[in-house]
Amino acid sequence: MSTTQSPDLSNFWMPFTANRQFKAAPRLFKSAKGMYYTTVDDRPVLDATAGLWCVNAGHGRAEITQAVAEQLTTMDYAPTFQMGHALAFEAATKVAEFMPAGLDRIFFTNSGSESVDTALKMALAYHRACGEGQRTRFIGRERGYHGVGFGGISVGGILANRKTFSGNLMPHVDHLPHTLNIAEAAFTRGQPTWGAHLADELERLVALHDASTIAAVIVEPLAGSTGVIVPPKGYLERLRELCTKHGILLIFDEVITGFGRLGAPTASEYFGVVPDLITMAKAINNAAIPMGAVAASRAVHDAVVNAGAENAIEFFHGYTYTAHPAAAAAAIATLDIYKRDRLFERAKDLSGVFEDAVHELHGSPYVKDIRNLGLVAGVELESRPGAPGARAYDVFLKCFEAGVLVRYTGDILAFSPPLIVDEQKIDQIFSTVRDALRNVA
Template identity: 35%
Template sequence: MTGSSVSVPGGAPGGAPGEAPGAVPGGANVTPRGTARDDAARRHLWGHFTRQSAWDAGVPTLVRGEGHHVWDAAGRRYIDGLSGLFVVQAGHGRRVLAEAAARQAGELAYFPLWSFAHPPAIDLAERLADLAPGDLNRVFFTTGGSEAVETAFKLAKQYWKLQGRPGKYKVISRNIAYHGTTHGALSVTGVPGFKAPFEPLVPGAFKVPNTDIYRASEDLRDDPKAFGRWAADQIEVLIETEGPDSVAAVFLEPVQNAGGCFPPPPGYFERVREICDRHDVLLVSDEVICAFGRIGSIFACDDFGYVPDMITCAKGMASGYSPIGACLVSDRVYEPFAHGSTTFAHGYTFGGHPVSAAVAMANLDLFEEEDLTGRVKENAPAFRSTLERLHDLPIVGDVRGAGYFYAIELVRDKVTRETFSGDDAERLLRGFLTPALFEAGLYCRADDRGDPVVQLAPPLTVGQPEFDEIEQILRGVLSEAWTRL
């Protein structure tokens, strides 16, 4: 899971460094205190990435979704500005997806992929391979994004052992990047606050600078191509420092999520691909968030013109109607596993679950029937320009992203780019923005895993009316936030 917490009352964590903010404002958008369900939630349910004390005033409970809206237990409606958790690409309430799940459950509800196969997994693997770039023709199914990254990490290490190069075990990723919660994926992750409670982690994970040009040095800030070259070259510097014979893979998101939607500068991925090829290092495109139309294409590496050796994906594959993820693998990486007794001793009980695979197939049918990727490509400039209206607010420093995936960075001073930190960030994000945005009817994310941002990733079905509504809610809440500083 590459996205970890969201700006909703009680549904996001607080307290430890790197956590995304959350607070319960009270009122109609929580399950009323004292009801049997609220009491049960507070006694028994452990929220993910959640400050559990935030539920003392009541548990925010969502009960229904339709299109790009969700409703809470009190009947209040909210725009789903984050697609649940970067997941619900096709929108809520799509009966065709629920019906696909029911049909498959009635025919074959479960069977593992351990030594066996079933039609939904075969059909989905073939379809994903056809959609993927280059020779990424093998599909290893998981149940989510962290498992997909864990799979790629383990596969890279075994691949090099099979090549007679067991010393190639190190992996490189970017600062502040989030790649998942399992021990291997957490080691690849570059968010210190998420890692500290669980150290020591898997050894051999190293970090390079990310592509946050807004915070780049002044000599690079005004030259995106030069900045992209510099950022890519830091990967080569680290490979050469550690020794090419020790580095197995580089893990990069097409648009980095944590820190606030950092898109790649021009030429960045072309240069990274050259570096990986030169030093015989595998390139893993972590598209757990960015795949399935979030940036525009089914696979976001196509949006930026590079072909990786592996793609990790999950969230949007079934639009959240059933859990599924995958690691797509090139013919080159698969080849040593195709012969004799060689086995990738790795798997998941529910990986490639028949119901999930059937739902994913139906979801991809919707993508084709409604041209959801074309819709994103057509409307993305309007989404950007609508959000860029917020530049007139003194608290808005930067608006960045791609496709239907954007962040608004908040600053104390637009000229100096002074950020909020410590108590200021706690007061601004957790104390005001998180509850205020939700109260205003917008479910999104206020995040402080880097500099404070508000993130948006609505369902791919929205258009200009929803862009306008989101902008108006943000304008009102951010304007009030500025008066409270």
């Protein structure tokens, strides 16, 4: 098939896509390198989204390609049920080096969704091992995104992800309120000063359900998929304090914030708040091979493992592809790149430039709010009457036609470029968005 000829589009049921709309006018890539995709008609497109928040080291890194190719040639697959291979342990050690002190017991998965369900199971297993098996309730947050497993959408709080499956979601789940308040904190640079008090809603839920029934609270330190919601100053600290007070585990979903997005290895390190479990995926191996992980505290790990009978399986959970050799090889190569090229420091150094550039959109047509932290930004637009999401989709299309890939959720544009971005490309991203806003209705 010629690279300019469209393939048969009928068989692939696309995820999170308006399938009929897309297939009527498809947008297809054929290659990627550095900061750019190339379309099937040979147009370069600047990637302002790191794929789906995941290609943090930039596309087509030769070191990762070589590591994967060598591993597939050496050993394509090995099980990790009652067996092992050296790269699984090496990758776990490498990942642990990026985690907060004490969160160094790494369980590998294949996606962020699997990481979330794994963390929820770990929380239940921990409390049972500690003699508190009645702690079965989870507290999520409105507008939270925790993947698409039944556990993840149960603790998640995005309506469209939940409503079709509402009759079969997990029981014993409640939700904290989200922290976005445009009336109080529009166009905030970095963390809002309003909203830390919303963490105290956990006390209300404890009073309603009793702390002895609650296993864990799960939140994204910075919410990405819902349209970039930055935590208020003091909010995460208060959640940590309350969880500790009531014996509740705190889970940070860092599938987006893990590995440099905020200019630090984790959001936990950036905010100075250490949870009991961290979920991750996406940038763990630059999205080269599907992979995710959960970092557990030694307290959680040791309680579960030591509670098992001698010579018996302690945690009845895992995946065929857990610590897949090629994925592990990609992770090792990726984490080495992050360190060698000091990409997290680069992200930190560029965050001010990125912040200034996105906030220059203040005053552009239809812009009602701008939110940012590190190399993440969200630009919320006024919805078109009777057609929510249509305006952001039009801006997305105009940017794509002008050679810049942005992401949109509802009427919110989201930006998360690879950490190799530079000042010139940051300017290109937001000047393209500015022009697009001037040319939509």
